Every structure is written in structure tokens, then in C-alpha cells.
Amino acid sequence: MTSMTIGRLAAAAEVGVETVRYYQRRGLLAVPEPTHGQVRHYGDGALARLRFIRRAQQLGFSLDEIADLLGLDEHTDRNAARALAKEKLAQIDERMARLSAMRNALTELVDCCEHSSTAQPCPILHTLAHPDERQNAAYSKSIAAG
Amino acid sequence: MTSMTIGRLAAAAEVGVETVRYYQRRGLLAVPEPTHGQVRHYGDGALARLRFIRRAQQLGFSLDEIADLLGLDEHTDRNAARALAKEKLAQIDERMARLSAMRNALTELVDCCEHSSTAQPCPILHTLAHPDERQNAAYSKSIAAG
DNA sequence: CTTGACTCCGTACCTGACTACAGGCTTTAG
DNA sequence: CTAAAGCCTGTAGTCAGGTACGGAGTCAAG
Incomplete structure (x- = not known):
């Protein structure tokens, strides 16, 4: 199931459709070009991204902070990620x-x-x-x- | 200093004038009739009430809950007050x-x-x-x- | 071929506790 | 007397993270 409409994507990530659109407006999730017709289709990457967002929220990160986290690379940005996590820990x-x-x-x-x-x-x-x-x-x- | 304008009242309670008006709109604080002219004057009762509100906020109560607390009597409503406090404790x-x-x-x-x-x-x-x-x-x- | 579900887009609304501002009147200090 | 500060009312904006809705287009099943 590499291709889903927004409704199925939202269901798979256990969020509302409106929430997905909201994340798109916030720039957390890309808006794909519509395939044949008007309807947009999403792949597993979008689903992974939504799950990332929800898990980061559970750890206490705000959507703005999550935008930062999403911009980091697992291999080259360890220090930045750790710094954000420590800051969050201090806030908690x-x-x-x-x-x-x-x-x-x-x-x-x-x-x-x-x-x-x-x-x-x-x-x-x-x-x-x-x-x-x-x-x-x-x-x-x-x-x-x- | 039993009579103050809203500005002095707010300063004495260490809140903003707009905050006092907001509490009035929320029904937490009475709006006195204007004395000679347009300007309203407040007594020590209003100041005590504002301080009550601030302290209750520090204990974690919302303004709606504080409205309930303000409606209670020290002598006859011990049980109600304790119940509200315990509920708040559970939320905390x-x-x-x-x-x-x-x-x-x-x-x-x-x-x-x-x-x-x-x-x-x-x-x-x-x-x-x-x-x-x-x-x-x-x-x-x-x-x-x- | 129609019906119903789904999508798209834009805009408005929600909670909680303020905070800001506009436009006009009053009070006070110099 | 005048200018600044303060007060009045009413309305609107802020933050976060959504949620709701309207109207139009599209897609799949029966």
C-alpha cells in the first residue's frame, strides 16, 4: 500500500484528515502534486513522517520544534538532536x-x-x-x- | 486607601488593567457603579478578591474553577472546597x-x-x-x- | 447513471487567559 | 488653561493545535 488518499493516510497515522492538512499548512508535510485528476496521493514516506510527528509530540515537542527535528539528518546531526532533546528535558x-x-x-x-x-x-x-x-x-x- | 481607580487597583494586585476588566467580563469581579462622573472606584474588597484569584491560579485552578471557589463560604462550604482541592490534586x-x-x-x-x-x-x-x-x-x- | 463517500480549497471557529487598540471623556499636574 | 495621563466602552488579536464547515469536484459500487 504505497499509495493512499489523504483519508487513508490519516487513518493509518491515527489522526484526522483536517490534522494532516493542518500539518501541511504548517510545512511539516509536503503536499504532493495531484495524480491524474484532482486527487493527491501519498506514499509510505508521508505516513512515516506523520508517525514521527506524533511520537515527537508524545515526547513533549511542539510542532515548531518538530519542524526542526524533521530537518535533521540521522547521521550528521546527532549533536543538534541531542541539544534539542536536552533543552526539552530541562523544560520538562x-x-x-x-x-x-x-x-x-x-x-x-x-x-x-x-x-x-x-x-x-x-x-x-x-x-x-x-x-x-x-x-x-x-x-x-x-x-x-x- | 479604601478607594482606588482601576489602575491603582491593578497595580496593587500586580496585574494589568486589562486583566482586571477581563475578570469583570468573566464575572469574577463586580463592576461598581461609577461615583460622581464616569470613573468607577474600588475598595479593599476588590483587591482581596483579585489576590484570591491570583493565589488560586498559582495553585493550578482555572478561572472557571476559581469562580466556583469564590462562590463558597469559609464556614459552611468546607466539604465543597476540599472536594475541589482534591480533584485539582488528582489532575496535577x-x-x-x-x-x-x-x-x-x-x-x-x-x-x-x-x-x-x-x-x-x-x-x-x-x-x-x-x-x-x-x-x-x-x-x-x-x-x-x- | 445515480448515489454516496471522499477529496479539494478556503475560511472560520474552538479553548484559556490574556493583551491591544480605537475613539472619546475625565482628571490631574504644572 | 493646557497637555498628559488615566479612564470608559467595545471590538479584535494573540498563542497552540487543532476542528468544523461550505461548496464544488471526483471516484467507485450497484
Whole structure:
């Protein structure tokens, strides 16, 4: 099956037809000349390229970054590829750190809410409203650090 | 300083004027009636509300969720607040898990790229292009799991 | 030979959280 | 008094990564 219409190509890559066209507009995928008539046909190269794009997305790369990756050569551009991957890794670490700070703050607020007297106002809402009175140190500590 | 114009209010909350207006359009902040003339004036309540919004954002809540939080009462709605916080916590865990899978896959690819022979094609690009030949198990393992 | 599925192309819409601008009025500093 | 800064309303644009739709052409099966 070396020749498919856009619909079959999209199905094979498990993306929508509109997505394929979108990638073409973004310059990630070539638009072949129409064979006999108006309809364009795609080969295995196009399918491989679509799969490359989807896998790179799963690793966290944006479409712009994927355009860069697609421009690299397996044999001559190892350094460039590794640099992009390391940069992405750093971005992921940053995002994880931010999420981790949120997680710490929220966890402490929830714990506090679960173990404080019912007579008191809700620690979660109260801390959001008046963090300066920090009954629970969680919020200030975790967030100020991040 | 119980009465400020929108500019001073925004400055005090460290957000832009346009952001304040945006929150008003979203229904997060009341639009007061203009006092003598056309200009509207805001009190400390508005400032507290803006700060609440910003802090809740830092904890990961969306503006829609913050609208819910703002509708809760510190004294009577503890359960609701805790439920929202726990739900958010679960979402954060999910996002962290996904990031962690990416991180594992990328780390292994980078390691592999650093320690494989220069004669070979770049493991990063090669795996993206042909993951089925998995020279490095990283990608398939980490991503398939997530 | 018709019907229905598919393709082509262009344009508009979606989410979320802003951000910018235009055109007119008000307030304040000098 | 004047000029600059600030405020008002309303509309539109930004980013990412798509998704939807309209109208016309084309292709394959029955």
C-alpha cells in the first residue's frame, strides 16, 4: 500500500484528515502534486513522517520544534538532536517543579482542612482569602519558593 | 486607601488593567457603579478578591474553577472546597505522571545518544523515525505505559 | 447513471487567559 | 488653561493545535 488518499493516510497515522492538512499548512508535510485528476496521493514516506510527528509530540515537542527535528539528518546531526532533546528535558523538569510546588501546597491545605476543628473557617478558602494570617504554612512556603 | 481607580487597583494586585476588566467580563469581579462622573472606584474588597484569584491560579485552578471557589463560604462550604482541592490534586498528579513518562523516555534517548558509536545513526532521530526497531527500549516502554 | 463517500480549497471557529487598540471623556499636574 | 495621563466602552488579536464547515469536484459500487 504505497499509495493512499489523504483519508487513508490519516487513518493509518491515527489522526484526522483536517490534522494532516493542518500539518501541511504548517510545512511539516509536503503536499504532493495531484495524480491524474484532482486527487493527491501519498506514499509510505508521508505516513512515516506523520508517525514521527506524533511520537515527537508524545515526547513533549511542539510542532515548531518538530519542524526542526524533521530537518535533521540521522547521521550528521546527532549533536543538534541531542541539544534539542536536552533543552526539552530541562523544560520538562521546570514544569514538573512547578507542578510539584502546587502539589505540596494543595496537599498541605487539604490535610489541614481534614484535621482542623469544624468550628474554624475552612483552611483552604481562608488561606486563599488571607494568606498573611498563615494558620497553615504550606501555601507561603511551597509557593514562595517556586 | 479604601478607594482606588482601576489602575491603582491593578497595580496593587500586580496585574494589568486589562486583566482586571477581563475578570469583570468573566464575572469574577463586580463592576461598581461609577461615583460622581464616569470613573468607577474600588475598595479593599476588590483587591482581596483579585489576590484570591491570583493565589488560586498559582495553585493550578482555572478561572472557571476559581469562580466556583469564590462562590463558597469559609464556614459552611468546607466539604465543597476540599472536594475541589482534591480533584485539582488528582489532575496535577496526572499531569506529573505524563511529564514523568516523557522525561524517562527522553532521558534514555539522550543517554543512548551519548554512549553509542558515532558510526551509528542518531538514536534520538532514528527512534522517532523507526520506533519498531527499538535499539533503545526507552521510548516504547515509557510511553506505551503512559 | 445515480448515489454516496471522499477529496479539494478556503475560511472560520474552538479553548484559556490574556493583551491591544480605537475613539472619546475625565482628571490631574504644572 | 493646557497637555498628559488615566479612564470608559467595545471590538479584535494573540498563542497552540487543532476542528468544523461550505461548496464544488471526483471516484467507485450497484
